[in-house]
Amino acid sequence: MPGMPGMPGxxxxxxxxxxxxLNWHPEPFFLAATIVATGMYLFGVLRLRQRGDAWQISRTASFLAGMLIFLGITCTGLNEYGMYLFSAHMVQHMMLSMVxxxxxxxxxxxxxxxxxLHPAGPGRTGPxxxxxxxLHSRFAKVVSSPLFTLPLFVVSLYGLYFTSLFDFLMKSRVGHDFMLVHFLFVGLLFFWPVMGVDPAPHRSPFVIRILELFAVMPFHAFFGIAIMMSNSLFESVFANPPSSWGLTALSDQNTAGSIAWAFGEAPTIIVLLVLFVQWAKSDQREAKRKDRKADRDGDAELNEYNEYLAGLAQRNPGPAA
Structure with a gap:
């Protein structure tokens, strides 16, 4: 089987x-998934424009960039070397889960x-x-909760690489592809309630979201350092790289650890910047909402507060001069 030690692949x-x-090496499943997802997204944007509705170009560009990254991770030579090199596999893992x-x-x-999508009409159920x-189901509330996403993110690191599960999955291409899908799924679940712009059943205040982001950093950093500094091999599947490649399994494992450690820093900074921008925009929207309400009711809230203060002053007059 491809990927096992001593095998000729x-x-x-x-x-x-x-x-x-970077050599083009398409994997049929991932290529089909990319084409379908991209086509559905662009079709949706086209439908909106045909109706005269606006859709931000930045959102379209971001999604297309994400699909291009996905294609580059799964349908190039990187995916082939991911079966034989720990460092190549780690690039795939970090890109799919963190970027x-x-x-x-x-x-x-x-x-x-x-x-x-149009409403199906009274008494009918459509897409x-x-x-x-x-989105409103109990299942969605559970999987978007930090009580679920944080442990899942940590277990996906330690439970996979520090047990025999990794070698078991690497016995076949199907197992390797399953891991790639899992990495993307875990990353989407973790970042969706933290910085996603889509509606989510569980979305904490911005301060809590920042704390959620920082909560995983020590686990991620220790994971990368543990692999980078180890003097023994973690995964037997990468134990025998061809001599013509000019590297040893241990040096490649150390490289994989440094990749994991580095990818824990840069994406975190990017997410923090996105969160601060979203926070600022949220405050601006709230201020505009209050201004519109004040225009409609003649600033009744402020007048009521002023009357409250005046009443307090009448009940508690200050000392006579």
Missing amino acids: ADTLPPPGISSY DPLFLLLGAPITLALRV REVLLAL
Whole structure:
């Protein structure tokens, strides 16, 4: 089977490098998924424009960038070397769980679907009603809660690489592809309630979201450092790289650890910047909402507060001069 120690699959590949990683090598499942997802998104944008509704170009660009990243991770030589090199596999893991979800979520695909899909009508159930029911379901509330997403993110690191589960999944291409889907799924679930623009059943205040983001950083950093500094091999599946590649399994494992450690820093900074921008825009929207309310009711809230203060002054007059 490909990917097992001593098997000839790796010997058919040239030494790893940027050009080898970028070679076009489509995986049918991932290529089909990319085409379908991109086509559905662009169709939705086109439908909105035909109705005269606006859709932010930045959202479309972000989603397309996310799909391009997904294609580059799964349908190039990087996916081939991910079966034989720990460092290549770790690039796939980090990109799919820490980077690609940011672009996809900022594309707001759920919001787009809700705007494009028409209500089915009284007493009927259509795709829009099913999507809304799912968003409001108990299942969605559970999987979007930090009590679920934080442990899932941590277990996906330690429970996979520090047990025999990784070697078991790497026995076949199907197992490897399953891991890639899992990495993307975990990243989407974790970042959706934190910085996604789509509606979510559980969305904490901005301060709590920032704390959620920082909560996983120590676990992620320790994971990368543990792999980077180890003097023994974690995964037997990567134990025998071809001698023509000019590297050892231990040096490649150390590289994989440094990749994991580095990817914990940069995406966190990006998410923090996005959160601060969203926070500022939220405050601006709230201020505008209050201004519009004041214009409609003649600033009744302020007048009521002033009357309250005046009443207090009458009941508690100050000392006579």
